[in-house]
Amino acid sequence: MNQININEFDIYAAFQNEGYISSIDVLNNIIATTDTKNVIKIYDINEKKEKLTYKIEDIVINDIKLLKSFLEESEEPCINFEIKECLFSAYENRKKCKIYHFDILNKKTIHIFEFTSEINDNSFALHPNTHIFITSLKSKELLIYHIQNKSLLFNIKVQNEHCIASYNKTGIIYAYTPNVNTIYLCSCFGDDYNDEYFANFDISKITDNTNICTHIDFSVDEKKMLVTTKHNNIYTLDAYTGDLLYSYNFNYENIPTNLPFHISYPIYSFDSNYVLSGMFNL
Incomplete structure (x- = not known):
């Protein structure tokens, strides 16, 4: 430049x-x-x-x-x-x-x-308005920590070695992938956390053939969810029903699909109408 x-x-x-x-x-x-x-x-x-x-x-x-x-x-x-x-x-x-x-x-x-095990990529999420963070480990654990107290609030056992997590923009909902084919939505208020989900979305249609979920983001208006998968696909879901709304594919002829994912931190725009994403230059 x-x-x-x-x-x-x-x-x-x-x-x-x-x-x-x-x-x-x-x-x-x-x-x-x-x-x-x-x-x-x-x-x-x-x-x-x-x-x-x-x-x-x-x-x-x-x-x-x-x-x-x-x-x-x-x-x-x-x-x-x-x-x-x-x-x-x-x-x-x-x-x-x-x-x-x-x-x-x-x-x-x-x-x-x-931690005793490695942190999963895209699993480290900070609550928007409190000193609490979520992260998941390759040992199949989802951990919720209070930063100021240096204390573990909750430990959730999952079935997914590559579990990822995210908060919505107001911080009253957190989402995580307990297994490769499901997204759980759970409520959280202050320090009150549990593993009881109020909604679960079946994403097996977009995560087949080891095409695991690698990133989750909520739109600013909180009506949509963005899901990225290992084979360079971005999907938008209805945040209330889990229905698939749109899909974007970033596979190119000269880039093998067996390479590690290279879509870089896709997010929604401030008006929730656009998806923004970087790419690793392979």
């Missing part, structure tokens, strides 16, 4: 030393990015400049999540907050078994959540 094209953007983030961006999160006016060379960069959208760069040695950072620090009690707590901390998962010795709770301003680790 040349300098003329760069000047067309309000903010341009570039990583040196041949690293590439491994995750992005946006909260309020703050953008957080990580790269494969262990670098965290924080940008302020309003000021249109980089606020912080920090390098952590000996790990590969992935899946950064910005945390809300609430200022005071309010009728609208989701608005009255600032951003001081973040979470990110990390690879050490080629295994992703830890989630770091990190102080952005003081550039120090607050706590490390360490």
Whole structure:
């Protein structure tokens, strides 16, 4: 990208030393990015400049999540907050078994959540308005943690080695795949979690022949769900009935379907009318 094209953007983030961006999160006016060379960069959208760069040695950072620090009690707590901390998962010795709770301003680790098994890709989800996160392990467990108390709230045994999880935008519903052919929808209020689902969607028609589900996202209006599968398909489902609405296929003649999935974090647009997705350049 040349300098003329760069000047067309309000903010341009570039990583040196041949690293590439491994995750992005946006909260309020703050953008957080990580790269494969262990670098965290924080940008302020309003000021249109980089606020912080920090390098952590000996790990590969992935899946950064910005945390809300609430200022005071309010009728609208989701608005009255600032951003001081973040979470990110990390690879050490080629295994992703830890989630770091990190102080952005003081550039120090607050706590490390360490697991006995590897974290599944796309299973690390942060609740929109509370200090709770969900993640699943390859040992067929779905774990729900309270960040401030450093405590395990719930451990759900699943039948899926590649279980993934996601919250809806208001954080009153979480979805996960207990097996390769099903999505469970469960309610959650504050610290009250259980494994009793109020809806389950059969997705066997789109996950046949080992074409497992790899990503779930809810639309902003919460009427639709987005499901990505291993063989580079994106499906949109009715979030109330589980009915298939649309499908998008990203298989190309020169890309074998047996390669690891390479659709990159598809999401809904803010108006819920479009699906946005990156692609790995193989």
